[in-house]
Amino acid sequence: MNDHYNGIEFSHLFTAAQVICQIEQTDRDGVILELLRLLALERGIGNVNDAYEAVLERENSFPTIVGSGIAMPHARLEAINDLVVGVITSQKGIIYPNKPDNPIKLMILTLAPKTAPGLYLQAMSSLAKICQDPETANAVSNLGSGEEIWKFFDRNGLVLPNYVLACDIMDPVQVKLHEDDTLEQAIDLFVRYGRIDLPVVDKEEELIGVVSTYELLRVCLPDYILWMDDLTPILNFEPFLEVLRNESKTWLTEIMASEFATVAEDAPAIQIAKELTRHNADNAYVLRGKQLVGVVSLEGFLRKVLRD
Template sequence: MNTPQHRNNPKEFVDFLDPADILCQTPIASRDELIMEMLKRLAFNHGIGNVPAIYEAVQERETFGATVVSRGIAIPHARISSIRTPYVAVATIPRGLKFNGDDVAPVKLVLLVLVPKDQPSAYLQIIAALAKIFQSESAADNAAGLTTTEALVNFFRRGGLLLPNFICAGDIMEPVTFKLHDTNSLKDAIDMFVAQNVLEIPVVDKDGDLTGVVTADALLRVCMPDYLLWMDDLSPILLFEPFVNVLRNEESTWLAEILHHEFSAVQIDQPAIAVAETMAKRNASTCYVVKDKKLLGLITLPHFLNKVLRD
């Protein structure tokens, strides 16, 4: 797949903001009450449809996972079939409120995002545009300190928040929380498979470049060579005799013996649809995100489907 060289002419995030949809320094202290009030505003100003039904959709999304995305910032959202364009309502709460019961910090900035159900990239584009704000620890406090809707709109405008024309792999990747090095042993791989409860582990070299993957299937085939699979009588190996040799030599066996050099990977700036393409072509459940060869993140199939179809 050819990768576009740039993401030009993006839409600005402030294009979605209507001052009438902003609750500036609201005294509302309940998450549910605040979401309902924001929805009522959108309904009054734009006729978005059945408010109780949309409220239930927003609450249902909350049950899938917390929408507090950064320190003091929450983005409740839902995909709605009754709208044809995204809508964003904004609320600031100087005193803060508990958005989810276990929030580390009270939420002071809430962005309620509604996107058309048939536009799977819309929410992801909005989140990508807001990434700069999420990186600032003081963003929520700064926004909550503004006293007018005009000042709040300017807050978002000054951030230069532009919606990309398409979502990149880097926009949806997850961090790599475990990996092996090409100098590790078979024992290290077995220990990691057991500890992480995964079926595939990336392997990097001393420079952090992705060199291959180790799979649980490959490990099993080391323990169970092909000739054993043709045996009609398994009585000679009922006590896992083939595994004994692996256990005896696991510390002196290098990963190279079970390393796969073919795997699914995309560059960090490739369109996210390339992730679906490479996983479908390779029948893979994990796609690695790299810059040149350096491993930066990964995208599992369940994570990809959630981002595109449900998040």
């Protein structure tokens, strides 16, 4: 289903008639509804209310602000068979609930067929170049007509890739440990951020291992203790006390796993699924060379591929 979009230019996915230029309205929901009505008129997207609810539900769960002043709301609809794109610009800025300090000046709405996993990701991947440029939102919102906006996208030669890359669906690494950290710091981060595992990097930010809560539990309760049927000797968490006593003296390298799921940033995103399955892991780490540049969680992967 996605194949016939491979290699086509992003500008071929919409026309100047599918662009609302410099809208006055600043309410996110109203703007989205306006654009959906236009797309319904131009392309036919089935019931507008259904599409509106689908987009809002997705947007309320995971806002799609992808760069400075740029948002890419989207939904997958049963009523359509092709990718439908609409663009809207605002000079005042469209205000997202809970994100008033990041007014959206360029909104690209994508509607994909229900049975096309990853099509939205392909479209988003093609826009990566302009999304990374902090001037894009301002530049596009200053353009006065739909024709000019279409030409902006056409001029930039944005092409849908043949497949989605790992870097297209990765999230930035927000929490990480360093090789000289101790178990104490790891436990603090596990508790504070509620993570299953945490990457460990060296001074060059190269990924050297992963510390997981499972490994931590195994340190407290090794196999030879778990053999026992009668847990009376450890009812008061004695092995945990031992670990607590030594946590500031225990280097992460002692419990760090050197086998974990990694993918190169330019590897096909499907490679992530393979690595997650092969390592029975919750997170796959995305590398540029040996440097840690991102992370894809199992939950995030499934959401992006099956729901986005």
